Amino acid sequence: MASSVGVPTTSAPPLQVARWCAAQGWPVHPLAPGTKHPVANCADCAATGHRASGCRCLVTGRWCHGHLAATTDHDRLRSWWEANSQLGVGISCGPAHLVVIDVDAHAKPLPARDRLLPGIVIPDAVDLAGLATGFDTLALLAALRGHASPADDTTTLRVRTPSGGLHVWYQAHPSLPLRSSTGAGKNRALAWQVDVRARGGFIIAPGTVTADGSYTPVGAVRRPAPLPSWLAAELQRTHHAEPPQDRLEPRRPPSRARQAVIAAGGAQDGTPAVLAGLLAEVVACTAAPEGMGFSDKLNRAAFTAGGLAAAGYLSEADAAAVLLDAASTARPGQERRWAPIVRAGLAAGARRPLHLRGRA
Ligand SMILES: [Zn+2]
Ligand SMILES: [Zn+2]
Structure with missing residues (x-):
C-alpha cells in the first residue's frame, strides 16, 4: 500500500482491520465478538464425526471451521462483517506465510530447568533467578545464540496482547514451511511460555479488541520482517518445519x-x-x-x-x-x-x- 491509510488502530472498525489484512495478502476469518476464538461452527459442522475436508460450508463461503474458512475475498469479508460488525479478525498464518512468535507473560510456576528451553542444556553458570515469563526464556535462548531477543526486534511488526504478552510477526520463508506449536507441547516447543503461530494456526490481527483488551502494535513498524535465519534454525531444531511427507x-x-x-x-x-x-x-x-x-x-x-x-x-x-x-x-x-x-x-x-x- 502506498501510504499508511488503513493501518489498523484499535479504534478502527473490524471490517477495516480485516480489509487491511487482506490487502497484505493475509487471509482472514472472523472471531466471536469480544473473544480471541473463532466464531462457533454451525450445528452440522459442530456434529461429531464431521470433517472440514469437503465441507459445504467452506465451499459456500460460510465461516465454519475457523482458520480453514479464511479468505481475502472482498465480498465475502463484507458479507461476514455485515452480518456482525463486531466480529474480531483472525489471520490464517499458513496461507499468509506468517510465523508469529507468541510470547506469554502468564504468572505460572517455573518448570524444571530442562523444560525452559527444550533440547538445550542451560549451563550451570547461567543464573535463572528472576526468570518468570516467556520474555525471559526467549531472551535467554537468543542470548545463548548470540542474538538480541525477538521481543526487542524493532525491525518487525510487534503487537502487545491484552494479557501483557507480545506477538512478534515474521514472514516465513517460502522454502521452509513452519507449523504451529504451543509452549506446553511435548513434541515441539521453542521455549517455555513461547508459542509459535504458523501453519495450522491463526493469529489475532493488530487492532482487534476483546473483552480483555486490545491487540496494539508497538513501535513504528507495521510490517513483518523476514524471519531471521538464526530463529529459522531454532524453529527447525525444535521440529517446527513441516515434515516432508506432509508437504x-x-x-x-x-x-x-x-x-x-x-x-x-x-x-x-x-x-x-x-x-x-x-x-x-x-x-x-x-x-x-x-x-x-x-x-x-x-x-x-x-x-x-x-x-x-x-x-x-x-x-x-x-x-x-x-x-x-x-x-x-x-x-x-x-x-x-x-x-x-x-x-x-x-x-x-x-x-x-x-x-x-x-x-x-
Ligand atoms: Zn458449517
Ligand atoms: Zn463443516
Missing part, C-alpha cells in the same frame, strides 16, 4: 509441467491443450481471492484430466501431479486441501473417458 504427495513431472501449465494453452509437455487451458485457469487464480471459484476450477480441471487419463492421453499419476502442481502454484501451502479435490475430480472424470477430436 505433498509425490510430484512426478516437476518444473517442466509447471512451466508448460504457466505457458498456458500449449501442449509442449504432452499435456493436451484442453487440459492445459483448464490448468492455466487454475494457475491464474494466483492473484485472485480464495474460495469457491478456485475449488471449482480445480475440480473441473481434475474431472477433465480424469477423462483424458481414462482415454489414454496421459497417466492418472501424471494428471494428479500436474493438477497438484498447478494448485500449489496458485495456492502455496494448502496442498492438503487440494489433494482430495483432485482425487475426487479425477475419479469422477475417469468414469467418462474423454476422446479428443481434431487437434489435441
